[in-house]
């Protein structure tokens with residue numbers, strides 16, 4: 085009797101394979117970082133084979149480490165960095181180009197032209213998204229235009245497009261399955277979130293042949309089987325979701341009004357809005373939170389491109405410390421209320437500003453500014469940006485957001501979590517399982533395989549490890565936040 089679920093979490097900087105037991109406990113983890121490529125200012129690519137190799141290696145490693153074989157794994161759930169765009173040959177499975185990563189801004193001009201031509205309202209109405217280089221549509225159009233012969237081959241039906249989930253499904257099933265799930269599809273800007281279909285007018289607008297597209301399935305569904313030659317036995321693939329939606333699921337945010345924020349490379353705050361696809365007045369995104377039995381549950385999302393990536397930049401670029409954990413000690417050394425602000429607009433600004441041309445800056449330096457203040461400012465920026473999103477969500481929902489569930493690598497930092505609670509003015513709940521993205525993918529697979537009766541059973545498994553409650557006086561909170569708003573205004577183009 086299989087006792088485990090295997091989650092593949094293919095993230096922006098690393099791939100992880102995690103084994104969970106039936107109660108959602110982490111049994112074993114394997115992780116592998118892979119290289120980031122920055123061929124030009126604002127461009128970000130991944131070698132597709134690095135993505136695949138890191139996934140395969142970590143899956144094999146996690147089974148090895150746990151001393152189990154494929155027969156003990158009931159099913160696989162896949163979760164992935166979203167929007168990242170791949171194009172491959174249907175016969176050979178060979179990618180035609182590096183994957184263009186969600187952070188990549190190369191299509192900023194193309195997006196500006198589409199906005200100037202007045203397409204914003206139509207795109208937002210159908211997809212819940214804005215016209216921005218972040219989403220897959222213009223990245224795919226760029227590939228079709230710039231890779232020699234790609235458009236002709238696409239027209240002849242020889243090529244397949246996919247976000248990372250589709251690419252992994254293709255490889256895992258030996259080219260038998262070309263599919264995605266509704267959450268990933270909802271990030272392409274080609275998918276109508278109301279009809280739950282690829283949208284012909286959008287395909288025409290972006291110049292995308294329909295033959296390239298994967299089949300869109302529920303997030304908990306039959307996605308075929310991983311080939312026996314890969315992991316030592318066939319394993320059903322039964323869950324797929326984009327990583328932020330998977331985290332929403334893993335955090336058991338199943339009721340409208342429940343929200344989570346994930347602090348990994350970027351930061352993504354997502355609020356469940358139930359069966360309503362709420363349109364934001366504040367340039368937040370409407371997206372599919374998950375789709376079960378053909379029924380979408382919608383969510384509102386604020387996306388911040390750079391969160392933990394600031395910590396990486398402070399570590400690797402400025403060499404201010406050796407390990408991310410040291411940031412907590414450094415931040416504790418700062419004088420409270422210091423006025424240094426770091427705006428990490430390395431690849432432009434995401435929600436709610438959507439300014440692809442903005443670039444980062446540090447403000448408020450004085451003679452007593454040291455490494456600690458700069459590091460603290462980098463950490464605080466993530467909290468200020470979360471507040472930006474909270475302000476928008478409160479306005480859009482005409483209600484005050486309540487307790488926030490958090491996850492992702494940065495939430496290990498207690499100083500950041502306390503400052504976050506202070507800045508948001510709401511309690512911040514850190515769960516005992518921090519791998520909620522992977523857990524969400526495992527739950528989705530488990531749901532399809534009948535491991536869990538329903539969402540209530542999954543909710544019952546969620547455990548809080550620590551709650552951070554706001555302590556900062558209101559006046560101080562507002563003074564600090566005003567300083568942030570001022571700093572952001574200064575970097576916008």
Ligand SMILES: Nc1ncnc2c1ncn2[C@@H]1O[C@H](COP(=O)(O)OP(=O)(O)O)[C@@H](O)[C@H]1O
Nearest residue numbers: 095097348349392393395408409492493494497
């Ligand atoms: N203790 C810490 N304090 C601050 N940032 C941290 C800490 N530990 C990890 N991070 C940051 O969290 C990020 C990793 O989070 P993770 O959820 O693994 O990211 P991803 O899935 O996007 O690759 C890195 O950018 C790292 O710099």
Ligand SMILES: O=P(O)(O)OC[C@H](O)CO
Nearest residue numbers: 095096165166348349350
């Ligand atoms: O790799 P992550 O965890 O930073 O997530 C990336 C997002 O899915 C991009 O939309």
